Amino acid sequence: MSKPVYGKNAAQSRNVEKISSPVWALVVAFIMFLVWTPFQVGLFNGQQIDFEKPIYVSSLLSGLLLLVWMGLFYKKFKLEEQRDLLVVASLLLPITYALSLFVAVSHYMAMNILFVQSMYIAVFIIALYLLKQKQLNVVIQNAILAISYFIVGFGLLNWLGSWKLAGGLVGWFSDTVRGGKYLDAVMTDSNGLRLTSIFQYANTYAAFLMAFLFVAVFALVRSKKWYGTLTHGFMLVPIIISLLLTLSRGGLVMLPVVFILLLLSLKPAKQILWIIHLAIAGVASLAIAGPMTNLGTELNTAFTSAAALKGWAYLLGASAVVAVLGWAIQQYLSPWLQNKLGGWESRKLSSLWLPLLSVVLVAVVAFLLIGTSVRTVLPANMETRLENINFKQHSVLERITFYKDAVKVIKDYPILGAGGGGWTSLYEHYQNNPYTSRQVHNFFLQYLIEVGIVGFIVFMGFIGYIFYKYIRGYLKRDKNEFENGFFFYIIALSILLHSLLDFNLSYAFMGILIFIGLAGMGVAMDSKPLRRNWNTTGVRYGYLAALAIGTAFMLFLSISAISSSSSAVKAKELMGVSQSYEELKAPLVAALKDRPYHPEAAAYLASMDQQVYGQTQDQQYLNESFTVINRALKDEPYNKKLLQLLATSYELKGQSELSFAVYRDNADKFNWDIEWYDALISRSQALASAANAKKDEAKKQEYLTAGLDAYKHVTDGVEHLKTLPPEQLQGRPFSVTPTIALNAAKMQQIAGQNEEATATLKLGLGDHYADVVNSKTLWDTNWYSSLIARSYELAQQAFTQQDADGKVMYLNVGINAYNQVQADLLVQSLPVTPAIALNAGRIQLMAGQVQAASNTLKLGLSEDYKDAANREIARWYLAALKKANAAQDQPVYDKLIAADPAEAAQIDAIVNTQY
Known part of the structure; x- marks a missing residue:
């Protein structure tokens, strides 16, 4: 077998054969695909309905292009030299992602990235064969340059205020x-x-611009x-x-x-x-x-x-x-x-x-x-x-932290990895501090997490071989400017090197550029002849048959995913305009038919069912919600939203212990989520108090231990954050919140740790509650009454000052305090005092818990409507009923108006207040 020819002789040899019209049609379609992709497929390593469909469409289009390539090149396809083996070896890349599906921590994200990897390989194979012909090589290089220059101009149009013109240029085909x-x-x-x-x-x-600066x-x-x-x-x-x-x-x-x-x-x-x-x-x-x-x-x-x-x-x-x-x-x-x-x-x-x-x-x-x-x-x-x-700059320190945490993930998922999207699903479990980063900010570490050592060796071997053989060939022969592949070498080298510091290849277009670059380098690489047994008819057609079957299978999956995604998008759009349960449910059911693991669609349907159950008390809605959540969690065990909905389902079923268990058993998945620990400690306290009332010592100790361990996790975390370098940002808030302090202190009080309880209250409640915390009568009814009244005052101030976070915080303190005192009074067979009922009811109303507010306020009513305090309770009670669209309590209304006709206007004023 003769050696491949290079330089001018190679150009002459390749130009002998005329390029057919079908091949030109493939080239045009390939270039149009390159034009379409950057404006459609953005950051793909996520879980948002809005961004998934372009992934599936691009996978479908690339698969169709690959089938066309097979139809045009099946007679010309040979395994004569080393570059031809790249086409065979490239299939190992999506295969490693397919293998990782068996151990994936998120089946949904792993499938999404398998679609992307399949697209990359389709692009690589097509480009490798098109670029072998000089005329097509020149056309594709110029097309890539034109696209890149357009992207630069597009950005500057937006920078200089011409965003309408920029949007008009791409709006006819871009959903962005x-x-x-x-x-x-x-x-x-x-x-x-x-x-x-x-x-x-x-x-x-910036990575894109760096590459194309040198290309230019x-x-x-x-x-x-x-x-x-x-x-x-x-x-x-x-x-x-x-x-x-x-x-x-x-x-x-x-x-x-x-x-x-x-x-x-x-x-x-x-x-x-x-x-x-x-x-x-x-x-x-x-x-x-x-x-x-x-x-x-x-x-x-x-x-x-x-x-x-x-x-x-x-x-x-x-x-x-x-x-x-x-x-x-x-x-x-x-x-x-x-x-x-x-x-x-x-x-x-x-x-x-x-x-x-x-x-x-x-x-x-x-x-x-x-x-x-x-x-x-x-x-x-x-x-x-x-x-x-500098090396002490916060983004540098944060990246170092990401890399250290990534190594922890790799140690636990070493062989096949954690599947596509593994870091996105797992980082909250392994993170050193409460940062938010769904990307490792290092492509190679992220790849290693996703496919493990096996897949990483395959990938590095693949690109390492191409780089080695390309550089070797480049240094040996005549450097014809169009055929030496340096154009593609610049692109691949620039983007891959920058990806040591960022997640560029989580953008599909950047990945496409990399694989076109690798293909261009493969065409120009030092390529020696293979043994004749590689180029037998059986091997060649066997490979093409396997490629065709794999492509057809991915096309089938793409079509199914497009249909499911379209239904999910339709449901999301309807949520903004429709209140019809049946109308909203139909597309969600369709979205989940073929992909019951789709986390966002499952969460939408389950949440909607829970709301309908709350309105109708029809058990079938709660059962459906429970079924949908549990099915999705089989493939998405780290999905926080689904776990929270599962806990809510148990609460609605009256199974508080199981709701608590969801938070307890999954707490280590979200080590730095203060809201998760707040919910866990709150549930621990409620169950410990109930067990204490029933004198169930074993259960009481179980819940106290779980709650106080969770509280210690929070305080230990707060201390750990103090050890971070001063230049490094902490990330999300993580501290002893007022509600954590109140619930943890209550558990300490139940456990007989009174001094610790006082210290915890002082730590979490802050200066606004200083006089309440320093009271000598902690935990009695009057103390709770003062605490709830102060919470209402502070929430009102926050509302007036438009401090939404502060309002929520104070409302939560008041609600938790009311839950605690209500449980204590129930054990003592004592009624809720009017003062507690009034302030707790107002807090619940401000928090949007209108039905609970009316129930609480009713507990404080008396028959003395000459009493101004009682009239105030009645006023808020009737306003709560009106806000809930419930039937008016006519006897109470009549008595209130008889005592003071002006109350009617005050009721309306409360109803019209938009908290």
């Missing part, structure tokens, strides 16, 4: 455009405005046509400006690293040209960075044509200057350099000197921008971001 505006193309965080373009995440956009320089230097030189030179400033506007520190840190690695692959003349082009574009970009930042901030607040025109003038003017200079450099300097350095380039290690010098130059520039006042030439927000680049 709402109200004519692409969602979060410009995002806002604590650093101010950040450009994200189509990615809705600034750091991933490469295309500029290789271009033989004046219009190509001008086009690529013109785009350098928009790309660099966009990169600066992302405010991505990771992008700025990785930029010089990738640049130096790429320089090592170039000859000295081209190294110099790269440096010159980037230096000119960099200076021009820095010159307009300040005005572009200020104008973008202004235009995203209030659009004015003058400001927009000024912004475009800066951008287009700088770009035009750089384009002209770039053309002049390529026209006059490039030939001179090639001539002068031709002899030097043949020397051994000649390509090392400029990269080494660049390392020194980068270090000097970094020192000037980070360690000196030179950075003041940048806009204030960029200056601040650069100033904060």
Whole structure:
């Protein structure tokens, strides 16, 4: 068997065969798929109905394209050389994800990522064979460049206030455009405005821009046509400006690293040209960075044509200057350099000197921008971001924490991993502190978590082999600019390296770019002939048959998932406009028919059934809710919402012990969720108090132990958070809340730990309750009455001040206090006092518990309507009935109005108050 040919001979050999019309049709469809994907399939490692359908549609489209490829290439498909084996080896990647399904902690997310991986392999196989032909290779390279330049322009349109135009350009095919505006193309965080373009995440956009900055320089230097030189030179400033506007520190840190690695692959003349082009574009970009930042901030607040025109003038003017200079450099300097350095380039290690010098130059520039006042030439927000680049910066410390926690997951799921989405499901169990991050911020660690050591070895072996064989081939042969694959090498290397710091490959389009890059490298790699027994008819057609069967199976699953997702989306949309149970239920049932594990659809249906049961007390709704939840939990055991609904189901069934067990048995899954521990401690206290009243010592001790252990977990956690570096953000709130303090202190009081109980109250209730906590008569009826009254006063103040969180906190304290005193009075066979009934009822009404409020207020009523206090209770009681749309208590109303006719207006005033 003859060796593959490279360079000009290879080009001549490949161009002998004419490209057929069906193949051109496949190329066009492939490019259209590349255009569609970035505007449809965003961040896929999540659990939101709104974002799942594009995954399934893209899987379907890529599968159909792969079937077309098989139909066109089945006769040409051979296993003659090493690159042909890549097509076979690539199937191992989705197979490892399929294997991880057997141990997946979330079947739903694991299936979603299996769809994505299948799409990647379809793209890889198709690209590998299309790129073998030079003409198609050139077309696809230019298509990728055009798409990337459009994405850059799209982002800048949004930055300079032309979001209507930007939205109109893609709104006809993108679901991400709402109200004519692409969602979060410009995002806002604590650093101010950040450009994200189509990615809705600034750091991933920075990775994309870094890759295509170097691709643009490469295309500029290789271009033989004046219009190509001008086009690529013109785009350098928009790309660099966009990169600066992302405010991505990771992008700025990785930029010089990738640049130096790429320089090592170039000859000295081209190294110099790269440096010159980037230096000119960099200076021009820095010159307009300040005005572009200020104008973008202004235009995203209030659009004015003058400001927009000024912004475009800066951008287009700088770009035009750089384009002209770039053309002049390529026209006059490039030939001179090639001539002068031709002899030097043949020397051994000649390509090392400029990269080494660049390392020194980068270090000097970094020192000037980070360690000196030179950075003041940048806009204030960029200056601040650069100033904060250090190993003690909070995002660095947080990433280190993510990586340490990821290693904990890997130790527990070492072989096959935890399945796709494993980190998203498990991180709350393993996290060191209460951060919120559904991504590891390191692609390789996340991949290892998902598929374990087996899958990781397969993946690293696959990409490592391609990189090794590509670099080996690149260094050995004539570097024809279109056939040497360097275009694709830049893309794959840049994005993969940046993915050491972020979750870029959780964006499907970035993953597609990686696999196209790998395919392009595979085409150009050093490829030796295989033994003849690889290329037998049985092996070739056996592989194609297996590929066809696998593709058909994934197509079937995609169609089923699309149907299910469409039903789920329909149900979600109906929830905003319909109150009909049957109308809402029908699409949810359809969504769950083929995917009963769908967490969001299951949660919607179960929650709706529980609400209907609360209104009708019809047991069938509660039973259906219970069935739906338990079925979903078989495949989604770490889903917090489903577990909370299961606990609610038990509560509605009157099985408080089982509700408590759900919180107790799953507490370690959510170690830093203070709301989970608040609910667990509350339930422990209620059951311990009930067992104490029944003198059931064993049960009392069981619940006290569980509740006080949970409380100790909280206090230990609070102490642990004090050990975090001062620069590291804690994450979500985690402290002894007032309700935790009240319930934990009650359990300590039951256990005879009175001093500890007092200390706990002081720790959690705070200054607003200081006089109540310091009372000498803790835990008696009067003390509870004072506590509940204070909670109502504080909730009213918070409501007046529009402090929603404060209002909820004080209402919860009051409700918990009422539950405790009510249980105590029941044991003593004593009635609820009017003062407690009034304030507790008002608290319940403010909290939206209108039925409970009317019941509580009724307990405080007497027959003395001359008494102002009793009239107040009656007034609130009747208002609660009216708010609940319940039948009016006519005798009470008549007596109240007879005592004071003005009460009618006051009742209406309460009813009309929107808490």
